[in-house]
Amino acid sequence: MTQSISGFMLPSISSGDRLQRILNSALNRPGEKESVDHGQPLYWPAEYFGLNQVTLFQQASAEEKSTILAIANQDLLTEIYWVEQAGVGYMAKMVLLAESKEERILYSLFAADEAQHLCQIEQFFQQKPEFNQDSFLSFMGQLLESNDKALLLTMVQVVLEGWGLSHYRSLASHCQNDRLTATLQSFLAAEARHHATGVHQLQTWSYDQLSLENIYQALREFLQMVQVGPQRLVKAIEQGKGYLSPGDRRQIFTQLQTEVQSQNKLNLLRSLMVHGVPPEILSRLEEQQCFIPYPAELC
Template identity: 55%
Template sequence: MSEISNKISGFTLNHVDLESKTQRLLTSALKRANICTSCQPQSLFWDANYFGLNQVKYFCSATPQQQQQILQFANKDLLEEIYWVEQAGVGYMAKMVILAQTHEERLLYSLFSADEATHLATITPFLKEVPVFSGDTFLSYMAKAIESDDKLLLMVLVQVVLEGWGMGHYRSLAKYCLNPHLGEVLQGFLDAEARHHALGVTLVKNSTDYCQESLGNIYSALTYFLHIVQVGPQRLLINIERVLGYLSANDKVEILTELETEKHSSKKLDLLRSLLVGTVPDSIIESLEKQGSFHPYSPSQCIK
């Protein structure tokens, strides 16, 4: 991560000491806003069924300790992804305050930044420790993308796609969460996500600022994001291999087949296409369709 990409995403921001005056002021401000930052400790928030691991032979034949380790890694990945996305959301909304073109837009983005700060503050206590950014491929790409001053690209990538996607993702996480408190926290994100998404769709649809550069930027960003969905649950494969040891290409294909990767990726890609159709220019949709970006990869394609 370059230094500049930290400016908006905040992925490499330092944390002040817990006893510092800044931290005490933050704690006080959160209390005055009735933002709960306590949690109920729990080792696992989502079980094997949520990840589809109950269908995977290698997981089912592993020892209970190995199964627990794999689930702990998978749970940690999910929580940290939420943390980093909300962290970037705070910076993104603050940037959009500056880029706002009307009084109402400026006020909305100011309120949205507070939403993201609230989400970040409420999810953080569920992490055992404040995470250190690992350089995750998707998150690194997002950090670089939101440094752009191409407002249309920003709105399409973050508000139309990611926040539109996030509504279903958070709803699923909340529904199947083993911890009622965390489930309520995630369910509480949904109204804000819907507002953020709705404004993005409205502004993109009404925009007259499209130029060839913006069209190219949006096309490239969507190609990359859709590719991440096409390749399936790569992090889950990494976690299984991390605990059980080396997996051959055939092993990985077998696991992805048992996870029904192609089927689940197809549903996700269909959802993403529905979010884009009628919002971004038809020329972008047509180009994405032509290159097969809405088609899932087979298990064997996923591991290449």
């Protein structure tokens, strides 16, 4: 894999490395990781995922239920970890792409924000999270390699961080663990600043034709991942329950109210794009029905 900005493939240093002690002191935290709970705790309940509405879940054995919930929880937490990891690399890249002294300073501070977030979220893992090449992360990893600054600002700061802001808010308000709730809430101010900076920078941007095309293509690809509904959650159910027939899958997507849920997400994304995406791109996306979710049977 040639993606380097995301840092997805970076190894960790060996335990006992002196660098770790210096890092702990720079972060102003004690060396020993305090283990929060024993075993990986469940941070979000079945209701948060809508699993309580799914017949197959309701009828599952206690063991199957706990497997499904554990996977769904782990997926959410792991995604935050990798997004923050990518955020560090992204902000560092923006430092080098800066066109004024102030912009350079600002992105250096943002890189430090993301590094803090990464270290804070890492404390909630019993072991270093594994990298699963899911479609969203590979999309983001590829995107970060681009040198089209308008594309980067639009996709990362306007769309993904704007979206991340409401995602973190919702994760925080439904989280059952006070420490994780507080941690996620502590991310919000920084993420809002990252988002606002992107919106501001694009306000006076003079786009070239290639950037406009790049932005359109990237948004289309991203929106499609939302249109197809909660695929990863259904995969979690399959991991707990075993093989799901096409009929089972359709029933699950229907009971998860995929169309309604995805429509809400698409509406939110659209409202983010109104600030920061050129109107001609928005209308092209609308013509292509990119803001309309797939019905359950097509998910």
